[in-house]
Amino acid sequence: MGATINSYYSNQPVFLDYNAQMAGTTVTDAVSLQYTPNQADCTGWSLKVRANGNFISGSNSVLPQYFALRFNRVASGSPTAAQIGVTNNSIALAYSDVALIDQSNAGFTPYAGTEHKFDMIISGGNHLLVPNGTYIASLTFTLYNQNNEVVSTKIQDVSFQINSSSNSYTMVLQNSANVVDLVFNTLDNYQSGVSVTKTRGLKITGYSGYQVIIKTSGSNLENNAVTIPVAAVNVETTKVTATKGAVINTYVRALSSADQIIINNPVSHPTHQVTEYTLRYYTAPNDSRLTGKSGTFNTRVLFIAIPL
Incomplete structure (x- = not known):
C-alpha cells in the first residue's frame, strides 16, 4: 500500500464568556484529511488518531479527553461514506490511538485524491475555566493497512482560544x-x-x-x-x-x-x-x-x- 495522508485545520473556535465555556461547541469541518493513494487500492484501511499531549497555552493546559472528532463527510474523491461503512459517532481523543475509521469496506480509487472532513466537538465545563490564550495540541493521524501496519502518518496542530470576559x-x-x-x-x-x-x-x-x-x-x-x-x-x-x-x-x-x-x-x-x-x-x-x-x-x- 503506497498511499500517503496530509491534513489541515481550520475554523478555530473562540470562547468569549462564561456561558460559552460551560456550553462547549462543535466546530464543523475543523480537520481535513487528504489521501493520495498513488497506485494503491487499500481495501481494509484504517485511520487512527492520538493526542501527543494536552492543549497548552503557556503554563496552563486542558486535557484532550474533553475533545472529540466526528466524521462529517467525503468532501471529494471516493469511496463514499456508505461504501466505507464509517459512522458519525464522536470519538474522544486520548494519548493512544483511537480509530476514526476502522477497516474500510472499500478501497480508494488509484491515482485519485480523496478528502474527508471531521468535526471537532469541545465539551463545555469547568475544564475551560482557564486563563485567556490560545491552547494548542498536537495530534498524530496514522493510516494503517488491513494488516494493521503503518502506511503513513501526519502530525497536525489543532487549537481553541479563550478570550473570556470573566478573565477581565x-x-x-x-x-x-x-x-x-x-x-x-x-x-x-x-x-x-x-x-x-x-x-x-x-x-x-x-x-x-x-x-x-x-x-x-x-x-x-x-x-x-x-x-x-x-x-x-x-x-x-x-x-x-x-x-x-x-x-x-x-x-x-x-x-x-x-x-x-x-x-x-x-x-x-x-x-x-x-x-x-x-x-x-x-x-x-x-x-x-x-x-x-x-x-x-x-x-x-x-x-x-x-x-x-
Whole structure:
C-alpha cells in the first residue's frame, strides 16, 4: 500500500464568556484529511488518531479527553461514506490511538485524491475555566493497512482560544484561603458544628460591575468510594473593604455543583475596584450527613467572576 495522508485545520473556535465555556461547541469541518493513494487500492484501511499531549497555552493546559472528532463527510474523491461503512459517532481523543475509521469496506480509487472532513466537538465545563490564550495540541493521524501496519502518518496542530470576559477580573484567594480544613475530632464538633474563617480571604479587582458565582467541581466531598454531599458545608461571604455608592450584596450558600451567586457588585465606582471579602466555611449542628464518616474528604470550590 503506497498511499500517503496530509491534513489541515481550520475554523478555530473562540470562547468569549462564561456561558460559552460551560456550553462547549462543535466546530464543523475543523480537520481535513487528504489521501493520495498513488497506485494503491487499500481495501481494509484504517485511520487512527492520538493526542501527543494536552492543549497548552503557556503554563496552563486542558486535557484532550474533553475533545472529540466526528466524521462529517467525503468532501471529494471516493469511496463514499456508505461504501466505507464509517459512522458519525464522536470519538474522544486520548494519548493512544483511537480509530476514526476502522477497516474500510472499500478501497480508494488509484491515482485519485480523496478528502474527508471531521468535526471537532469541545465539551463545555469547568475544564475551560482557564486563563485567556490560545491552547494548542498536537495530534498524530496514522493510516494503517488491513494488516494493521503503518502506511503513513501526519502530525497536525489543532487549537481553541479563550478570550473570556470573566478573565477581565482578577480574583485572588489570599491569607491561606486556598486551603480550607474543617476538622472533626471531638463529639462536640459534630454536635455543635465546625467553622473556619478566612479573614480577607478573597480579593477582587475589577473596573465594572460583576457577580461572583460559587460552585464545586462535583456534587460530593470524596474519600475514595465514601462520599459526603457538598451541601453539608456552607459558605458565608462578608465585605471587608469600605465602599461608597451602591450596596455590594453578599450571601450565604450551601455548597453545590450548580452555579450560585455569592457576591453581587452592581457598579464600577472607584471604591469598588479593589474589594476584599471574608469567607466563613461552616457546618450545621448535628448534621446526619456527617455521622459515621471518617478520613479526609475533598472537593474543589470554584469562584468565577462574570460581568453584569
